[in-house]
Amino acid sequence: MLVKDIPVKECQELLTHIGFGRLACARDNRSYVVPIYFAYEPDHLYGFSTLGKKIEWMRLNPRVCVEVDEITSHTSWTSIILDGRYEELPDTPEYRSERDQAQKLLEKRFMWWQTAYAAEQRRSRNKPSPTIFYCIHVDEMTGRRAVPDSVETEYLKRSKERPLRRRN
Amino acid sequence: MLVKDIPVKECQELLTHIGFGRLACARDNRSYVVPIYFAYEPDHLYGFSTLGKKIEWMRLNPRVCVEVDEITSHTSWTSIILDGRYEELPDTPEYRSERDQAQKLLEKRFMWWQTAYAAEQRRSRNKPSPTIFYCIHVDEMTGRRAVPDSVETEYLKRSKERPLRRRN
Numbered sequence: 527m528l529v530k531d532i533p534v535k536e537c538q539e540l541l542t543h544i545g546f547g548r549l550a551c552a553r554d555n556r557s558y559v560v561p562i563y564f565a566y567e568p569d570h571l572y573g574f575s576t577l578g579k580k581i582e583w584m585r586l587n588p589r590v591c592v593e594v595d596e597i598t599s600h601t602s603w604t605s606i607i608l609d610g611r612y613e614e615l616p617d618t619p620e621y622r623s624e625r626d627q628a629q630k631l632l633e634k635r636f637m638w639w640q641t642a643y644a645a646e647q648r649r650s651r652n653k654p655s656p657t658i659f660y661c662i663h664v665d666e667m668t669g670r671r672a673v674p675d676s677v678e679t680e681y682l683k684r685s686k687e688r689p690l691r692r693r694n
Numbered sequence: 695m696l697v698k699d700i701p702v703k704e705c706q707e708l709l710t711h712i713g714f715g716r717l718a719c720a721r722d723n724r725s726y727v728v729p730i731y732f733a734y735e736p737d738h739l740y741g742f743s744t745l746g747k748k749i750e751w752m753r754l755n756p757r758v759c760v761e762v763d764e765i766t767s768h769t770s771w772t773s774i775i776l777d778g779r780y781e782e783l784p785d786t787p788e789y790r791s792e793r794d795q796a797q798k799l800l801e802k803r804f805m806w807w808q809t810a811y812a813a814e815q816r817r818s819r820n821k822p823s824p825t826i827f828y829c830i831h832v833d834e835m836t837g838r839r840a841v842p843d844s845v846e847t848e849y850l851k852r853s854k855e856r857p858l859r860r861r862n
């Protein structure tokens with residue numbers, strides 16, 4: 527397997543394209559990881575959530591790690607890992623502009639979010655549970671891509687022709 | 695979206711079936727998350743890796759979190775989150791039996807692992823870089839499944855017929 531770093535520009539294109547990953551946060555040296563949808567812009571990503579463990583932990587410790595990948599097989603994958611800082615975008619005049627931007631991008635990216643919000647409004651008779659918008663500021667980002675090397679290609683070909691002997 | 699907890703037995707079946715997820719570890723209250731392949735047995739999972747940041751962090755702080763999911767759409771998904779403890783399975787007589795069991799299960803689950811190992815052997819002329827086998831002991835596990843509710847189904851149907859009006 528040949529693994530190489532990919533340039534930042536390629537990482538950014540993938541983050542924009544995929545918009546889905548796993549976010550890990552930490553509290554008292556314990557970790558917690560969950561899937562998230564997001565909208566990426568250079569240097570930050572926007573997300574949304576209802577109140578829960580993830581938001582509670584990030585409010586206490588804003589340092590997070592996000593992993594985004596495209597995996598075709600064990601020898602053919604791309605993975606991006608970024609370290610960032612959580613910032614909540616509350617519904618206040620100070621945050622209006624950034625909150626609007628987050629909402630606009632998320633709506634554009636995820637039509638279903640609008641749908642889910644509308645459904646929630648109807649369910650709760652115009653009193654939907656509050657949606658928390660947030661921003662993850664990207665401090666550091668690395669991307670790696672793996673492709674099969676010539677030896678693996680040969681072994682994979684052979685193992686298809688004649689399965690490797692099992693030990694049991 | 696209707697979200698409900700799923701019973702432990704169903705979590706176990708999914709973990710056995712999927713064998714792939716994201717592992718988060720923590721150090722100095724920072725988190726780090728990476729994709730992993732694993733073989734699950736009740737109460738623990740086996741994994742393998744070469745030496746790197748993940749192993750270094752888990753040696754310092756064995757408390758980890760693993761997330762495994764099957765996502766069809768934003769309103770149709772299953773996600774399992776488990777808290778566990780890392781234990782390395784070194785190549786010593788004391789660990790021989792458990793290490794053999796880990797290796798056997800991983801080989802059975804992932805034929806490609808054997809292939810990759812063989813390729814590595816050939817590449818490095820019988821001096822492959824050491825593979826680290828480890829066990830994650832499961833302390834706590836929760837699984838949740840989401841399905842679209844009737845309101846979402848209706849809105850999704852409508853949005854297909856007549857797209858929601860954009861704000862910009």
